[in-house]
Amino acid sequence: xxxxxxxxxxxxxxxxxxxxxxxxxxxxxxxxxxxxxxxxxxxxxxxxxxxxxxxxxxxxxxxxxxxxxxxxxxxxxxxxxxxxxxxxxxxxxxxxxxxxxxxxxxxxxxxxxxxxxxxxxxxxxxxxxxxxxxxxxxxxxxxxxxxxxxxxxxxxxxxxxxxxxxxxxxxxxxxxxxxxxxxxxxxxxxxxxxxxxxxxxxxxxxxxxxxxxxxxxxxxxxxxxxxxxxxxxxxxxxxxxxxxxxxxxxxxxxxxxxxxxxxxxxxxxxxxxxxxxxxxxxxxxxxxxxxxxxxxxxxxxxxxxxxxxxxxxxxxxxxxxxxxxxxxxxxxxxxxxxxxxxxxxxxxxxxxxxxxxxxxxxxxxxxxxxxxxxxxxxxxxxxxxxxxxxxxxxxxxxxxxxxxxxxxxxx
Amino acid sequence: xxxxxxxxxxxxxxxxxxxxxxxxxxxxxxxxxxxxxxxxxxxxxxxxxxxxxxxxxxxxxxxxxxxxxxxxxxxxxxxxxxxxxxxxxxxxxxxxxxxxxxxxxxxxxxxxxxxxxxxxxxxxxxxxxxxxxxxxxxxxxxxxxxxxxxxxxxxxxxxxxxxxxxxxxxxxxxxxxxxxxxxxxxxxxxxxxxxxxxxxxxxxxxxxxxxxxxxxxxxxxxxxxxxxxxxxxxxxxxxxxxxxxxxxxxxxxxxxxxxxxxxxxxxxxxxxxxxxxxxxxxxxxxxxxxxxxxxxxxxxxxxxxxxxxxxxxxxxxxxxxxxxxxxxxxxxxxxxxxxxxxxxxxxxxxxxxxxxxxxxxxxxxxxxxxxxxxxxxxxxxxxxxxxxxxxxxxxxxxxxxxxxxxxxxxx
Numbered sequence: 001x002x003x004x005x006x007x008x009x010x011x012x013x014x015x016x017x018x019x020x021x022x023x024x025x026x027x028x029x030x031x032x033x034x035x036x037x038x039x040x041x042x043x044x045x046x047x048x049x050x051x052x053x054x055x056x057x058x059x060x061x062x063x064x065x066x067x068x069x070x071x072x073x074x075x076x077x078x079x080x081x082x083x084x085x086x087x088x089x090x091x092x093x094x095x096x097x098x099x100x101x102x103x104x105x106x107x108x109x110x111x112x113x114x115x116x117x118x119x120x121x122x123x124x125x126x127x128x129x130x131x132x133x134x135x136x137x138x139x140x141x142x143x144x145x146x147x148x149x150x151x152x153x154x155x156x157x158x159x160x161x162x163x164x165x166x167x168x169x170x171x172x173x174x175x176x177x178x179x180x181x182x183x184x185x186x187x188x189x190x191x192x193x194x195x196x197x198x199x200x201x202x203x204x205x206x207x208x209x210x211x212x213x214x215x216x217x218x219x220x221x222x223x224x225x226x227x228x229x230x231x232x233x234x235x236x237x238x239x240x241x242x243x244x245x246x247x248x249x250x251x252x253x254x255x256x257x258x259x260x261x262x263x264x265x266x267x268x269x270x271x272x273x274x275x276x277x278x279x280x281x282x283x284x285x286x287x288x289x290x291x292x293x294x295x296x297x298x299x300x301x302x303x304x305x306x307x308x309x310x311x312x313x314x315x316x317x318x319x320x321x322x323x324x325x326x327x328x329x330x331x332x333x334x335x336x337x338x339x340x341x342x343x344x345x346x347x348x349x350x351x352x353x354x355x356x357x358x359x360x361x362x363x364x365x366x367x368x369x370x371x372x373x374x375x376x377x378x379x380x381x382x383x384x385x386x387x388x389x390x391x392x393x394x395x396x397x398x399x400x401x402x403x404x405x406x407x408x409x410x411x
Numbered sequence: 412x413x414x415x416x417x418x419x420x421x422x423x424x425x426x427x428x429x430x431x432x433x434x435x436x437x438x439x440x441x442x443x444x445x446x447x448x449x450x451x452x453x454x455x456x457x458x459x460x461x462x463x464x465x466x467x468x469x470x471x472x473x474x475x476x477x478x479x480x481x482x483x484x485x486x487x488x489x490x491x492x493x494x495x496x497x498x499x500x501x502x503x504x505x506x507x508x509x510x511x512x513x514x515x516x517x518x519x520x521x522x523x524x525x526x527x528x529x530x531x532x533x534x535x536x537x538x539x540x541x542x543x544x545x546x547x548x549x550x551x552x553x554x555x556x557x558x559x560x561x562x563x564x565x566x567x568x569x570x571x572x573x574x575x576x577x578x579x580x581x582x583x584x585x586x587x588x589x590x591x592x593x594x595x596x597x598x599x600x601x602x603x604x605x606x607x608x609x610x611x612x613x614x615x616x617x618x619x620x621x622x623x624x625x626x627x628x629x630x631x632x633x634x635x636x637x638x639x640x641x642x643x644x645x646x647x648x649x650x651x652x653x654x655x656x657x658x659x660x661x662x663x664x665x666x667x668x669x670x671x672x673x674x675x676x677x678x679x680x681x682x683x684x685x686x687x688x689x690x691x692x693x694x695x696x697x698x699x700x701x702x703x704x705x706x707x708x709x710x711x712x713x714x715x716x717x718x719x720x721x722x723x724x725x726x727x728x729x730x731x732x733x734x735x736x737x738x739x740x741x742x743x744x745x746x747x748x749x750x751x752x753x754x755x756x757x758x759x760x761x762x763x764x765x766x767x768x769x770x771x772x773x774x775x776x777x778x779x780x781x782x783x784x785x786x787x788x789x790x791x792x793x794x795x796x797x798x799x800x801x802x803x804x805x806x807x808x809x810x811x812x813x814x815x816x817x818x819x820x821x822x
Contacts, residue, residue, distance in 0.1 A: 038767075042777040044458075044758075067745065067770045075748050075766055083762040334478065337486050347455075351494040355486055356449075359478045366453040366780055 001174065001226035001253050003282045003303075007392050013274045013301030016391040019254075019282050021087040021173035022223035023079060024054075028282065028303040029294070029391075031384040032057045032089055033377055034311065038072070038082040040377075041311050042369035045084045051346060051378040052385065055087035057306040060167055060175075061096035065149055065156075069169040077171035088172040089306070091286070092163045092205075092230070095181045095258070097147045097156075098138055140180065142197065160204040168212045168225060176256050176286075177205035179230040184260035191234040198232045199246045205229075206250055226253035228284060231273050234259055240269060244276030254282040257302070267296035274301030291320065291383055291407055295400045298387050310380045314372035317361050320379040324409030328372070333358040346378035347371075412585065412637035412664050414693045414714075418803050424685045424712030427802040430665075430693050432498040432584035433634035434490060435465075439693065439714040440705070440802075442795040443468045443500055444788055445722065449483070449493040451788075452722050453780035456495045462757060462789040463796065466498035468717040471578055471586075472507035476560055476567075480580035488582035499583040500717070502697065503574045503616075503641070506592045506669070508558045508567075509549055551591065553608065571615040579623045579636060587667050587697075588616035590641040595671035602645040609643045610657045616640075617661055637664035639695060642684050645670055651680060655687030665693040668713070678707035685712030702731065702794055702818055706811045709798050721791045725783035728772050731790040735820030739783070744769040757789035758782075 002020040009015060019026040026032075033040055033053040040048050040056060048056065063072055075081040078088050138147040144159030163178035179198040182191055209227045216222045229252035233239030247255060255277055261269045270285065277283060285302040288294075290309060297305065310320070317328035321341050326333075339349035340357065348357065348371040360368035383403075390399035413431040420426060430437040437443075444451055444464040451459050451467060459467065474483055486492040489499050549558040555570030574589035590609040593602055620638045627633045640663035644650030658666060666688050672680045681696065688694060696713040699705075701720060708716065721731070728739035732752050737744075750760035751768065759768065759782040771779035794814075801810035 037771075037774055037776055039771060039776050039778045042781075044778065044781065045762075047455075066774055067766070071746060071766065071770075074746065075764055081764065081767045335482060335485065351456075353486060353492065355478070355482065356492045359482075360448075360450060363448055363477055365448055365450050366777060367450045367455065369777055370453075370455065370781075 001224070003254065003280065005280070009299055009391055009396055010394070012299045013271060014299040014391060014396070015301070015303070016388050017282070017303060019087070019174075019303070021055075021226070023085060023087045023173050026054045026087050026304065027385075027388060029298045029384050029388050030054050030304050031294075031381050032284075032304050032306040033381070034059075034306050034308050035082065035084075036308070037062050037066075038078060040373075041315070042366070042373050043377075045082065047347070047370070047374060048084070048377070049086070051374050052381045053086075053377065054381075055089065055173075055304075056082075056084050057089040057091065058082075058170070058172065059096060060090045060093035060163060060170065063090070063170055064093060064166050065151060069166045073169040073171065079171070087174070089174045089284075090167050090170050090172040090176070091256075091306075092176040092178045093158055093166065094145070094163065094179050094230075095287070097145050097158050098140075098181050140197075142200075144178075144201075145180075160201040161208040164205050164208045164212065164227075168209070168216065171223075172225065173223070174226045174228060174254070174284075175209075177202045177227060177229045177252070179232055179256075179258055181258055182232065182234060182260070184234070186234065188234075188236055188239070191232075191236060191239055195232045195234075195239055195243050198230065199243070202229045202247055202250060202252075206252065228252055228254040228256045228282075230256040230258045230286070231277070232259045233273075235262060235265070235269065237272050240272040241276055244273040248277040252281070254284065256284045256286050258286045263293070266293055267300045270297050270302055271300040277301075291380070292404060294384055294387060295404065298384075298391075299396065299400075305384065307380075310376040311373045314376040315369050317372070318376075319372060320376050321409070322403070322406050324407050326409065328354075328358045328361045340375055344375065344378070346375050348375040348378075412635070414665065414691065416691070420710055420802055420807055421805070423710045424682060425710040425802060425807070426712070426714070427799050428693070428714060430498070430585075430714070432466075432637070434496060434498045434584050437465045437498050437715065438796075438799060440709045440795050440799050441465050441715050442705075442792050443695075443715050443717040444792070445470075445717050445719050446493065446495075447719070448473045448477075449489060451784075452726070453777070453784050454788075456493065458758070458781070458785060459495070459788070460497070462785050463792045464497075464788065465792075466500065466584075466715075467493075467495050468500040468502065469493075469581070469583065470507060471501045471504035471574060471581065474501075474581055475504060475577050476562060480577045484580040484582065490582070498585070500585045500695075501578050501581050501583040501587070502667075502717075503587040503589045504569055504577065505556070505574065505590050505641075506697070508556050508569050509551075509592050551608075553611075555589075555612075556591075571612040572619040575616050575619045575623065575638075579620070579627065582634075583636065584634070585637045585639060585665070585695075586620075588613045588638060588640045588663070590643055590667075590669055592669055593643065593645060593671070595645070597645065599645070599647055599650070602643075602647060602650055606643045606645075606650055606654050609641065610654070613640045613658055613661060613663075617663065639663055639665040639667045639693075641667040641669045641697070642688070643670045644684075646673060646676070646680065648683050651683040652687055655684040659688040663692070665695065667695045667697050669697045674704070677704055678711045681708050681713060682711040688712075702791065703815060705795055705798060706815065709795075709802075710807065710811075716795065718791075721787035722784045725787040726780050728783065729787075730783060731787050732820070733814070733817050735818050737820065739765075739769045739772045751786055755786065755789070757786050759786040759789075 005015045005017040007016045017028045032055045035056040036059045160178040167175040180194045182194045229247040231243045233243040282303045284304040336354040340354045390396040416426045416428040418427045428439045443466045446467040447470045571589040578586040591605045593605045640658040642654045644654040693714045695715040747765040751765045801807040
């Protein structure tokens with residue numbers, strides 16, 4: 001994997017660049033489309049490519065449980081089974097293992113405001129666990145995390161080595177070190193302990209990955225896999241800086257920024273980290289985001305992003321527009337014989353009226369999920385691409401101002 | 412609409428031909444893909460076209476209830492709203508109105524063997540009505556049928572005139588006269604009464620259609636709509652012949668063959684009808700069918716078909732292969748790293764293993780519906796296309812024999 005910075009944002013940490021992988025180049029900043037179970041929900045890979053996506057991120061936890069990494073490997077690896085020829089990522093599986101477990105026991109629902117980076121999903125899962133009166137599903141030791149499957153309650157164990165072995169079997173271009181993703185309500189002492197454990201796990205992830213790569217790359221057709229280390233440290237400036245310094249000094253190909261932030265402080269928190277991380281390696285902000293998040297994260301030095309929000313909201317009928325979010329069930333859209341957005345170039349807007357898409361959603365037709373997902377992903381992918389272009393053409397500030405001024409509607 | 416016979420099957424009623432409509436030509440025999448609610452479930456029109464489908468059939472009953480034919484018309488008509496530029500059909504709405512109603516009161520579940528032509532759907536609906544202790548939902552008079560919506564219980568009335576008005580608003584290329592579709596368990600006396608009513612309704616449908624077409628075709632951009640009359644008569648030879656003679660002598664552009672048949676007698680029953688119908692007009696067998704049905708129906712003179720079975724079975728995990736049907740949940744497919752059928756040219760088989768498609772189905776991923784529907788529709792569309800080619804090349808009997816000998820597996 002090779003990362004090149006093409007242009008920097010004057011006086012800030014932001015930059016436009018490119019990540020070259022064995023399956024093609026990602027022009028950054030870029031939104032990486034989530035395909036949790038080796039499928040972007042409701043879309044064929046052709047549709048994903050057609051809407052402008054450059055890369056897909058799948059989930060190690062889900063693929064490990066079903067169909068199992070051995071079957072993914074026997075089927076020819078992630079790219080081949082899902083028929084996606086472009087770059088791919090997998091996360092480490094840590095987030096999902098923990099999000100069902102002890103660290104998110106009973107306090108998570110007391111959060112006054114769910115965080116944008118995946119905590120809604122986490123909260124939902126924890127609530128479901130609690131409502132069924134089940135015990136906490138994860139137990140953390142120095143060695144790793146013992147967790148129970150959300151599907152059948154079966155016991156499983158992830159260590160840093162195990163996560164790296166699974167990810168090497170799945171075979172994405174870019175994978176992540178195994179980290180402990182703490183609850184946003186955890187106190188500083190716990191955050192510090194977890195961060196230090198994450199640092200030790202990062203070293204173990206790196207060591208195991210090097211062993212596996214040396215072995216794997218003896219085969220003439222094998223493609224190298226890049227490993228990103230994950231920075232943690234919660235909302236604490238000193239911990240974030242310490243984590244970025246420690247992880248940043250290890251021999252990773254790039255970095256992930258994980259855990260919780262206050263939405264309003266996202267730019268500040270990300271800048272603590274990116275000021276410490278080496279400039280010449282790419283930085284992925286895990287589980288972000290919403291349209292307004294990208295500007296702050298990018299100007300503070302993040303290169304790539306992933307988030308389930310665009311597709312999940314699409315399936316729930318929330319559509320992105322440059323004026324803000326709208327909901328498809330609003331009765332005024334029953335006779336709205338124009339595209340969702342008049343100047344949108346996505347497949348959905350080129351071919352269908354909002355009236356028709358709203359009708360499909362109302363009558364529970366499967367095509368509704370496809371058409372709304374295409375629109376929302378196209379919106380987000382092109383928003384981040386537009387931010388990239390604004391960096392290249394020195395118009396970032398103007399673009400940011402004009403987008404955020406327009407993006408206000410909730411309808 | 413223009414129908415041309417290209418070649419006849421020697422010594423039989425079957426033929427290959429073409430139906431020219433304002434939205435393109437249908438080479439016959441042809442399977443018309445069902446898009447009940449102006450969408451082929453789980454597929455984009457591009458996917459429908461890519462799998463080889465020539466035309467789509469939508470349902471008047473469903474579109475009338477939601478979004479309403481006025482909204483379909485205001486949106487630009489059926490082709491435009493659903494983004495399908497090829498030929499389209501709508502049925503009359505009669506089947507659905509009756510299938511929820513009095514004519515299918517309490518006796519339908521006593522059928523020892525559900526008929527292939529849609530009665531499974533009907534039976535399921537009737538059972539659901541009964542289990543909720545609701546009164547019969549339809550009441551037939553000479554004027555038409557009063558029915559309650561399966562969605563909200565609201566009262567609605569379809570007369571022949573109303574059905575034709577709705578269908579003209581929806582704007583398909585080929586529409587059907589309003590008929591009474593009787594229960595397969597109805598006695599001969601009732602079948603005769605219903606058939607005679609259907610004949611009177613056919614005349615009224617035709618009269619109203621002519622009025623509307625005269626008015627509509629004054630507009631320079633209007634495209635003519637063809638009207639097919641529907642033959643009924645249950646399983647009785649004399650009634651079927653009488654119905655075919657009566658309907659066949661009216662000024663319809665083509666014909667539908669409706670109602671119930673014993674599956675094993677389908678060829679005989681269809682031949683009664685097609686011997687009477689004028690040779691120079693196309694014949695659509697409504698709600699058929701399964702792979703083995705097409706040979707009998709086609710050699711006995713049917714030109715087009717529609718059926719929900721390929722897509723419904725796909726969503727339930729039943730896949731067609733030349734060896735017979737297989738079920739995707741069979742554990743042996745978990746590691747089946749080859750396409751559903753090695754020599755199938757559909758998008759699914761060109762790009763995915765059965766192991767992956769089975770995994771998507773098992774984990775309830777929406778893409779499973781898309782990929783299985785593409786395969787099953789491709790199978791059926793190409794089977795009927797292959798029968799057409801065998802007529803044109805004088806190899807029908809050989810093709811029929813070889814297909815039916817191979818198509819035996821249930822797995």
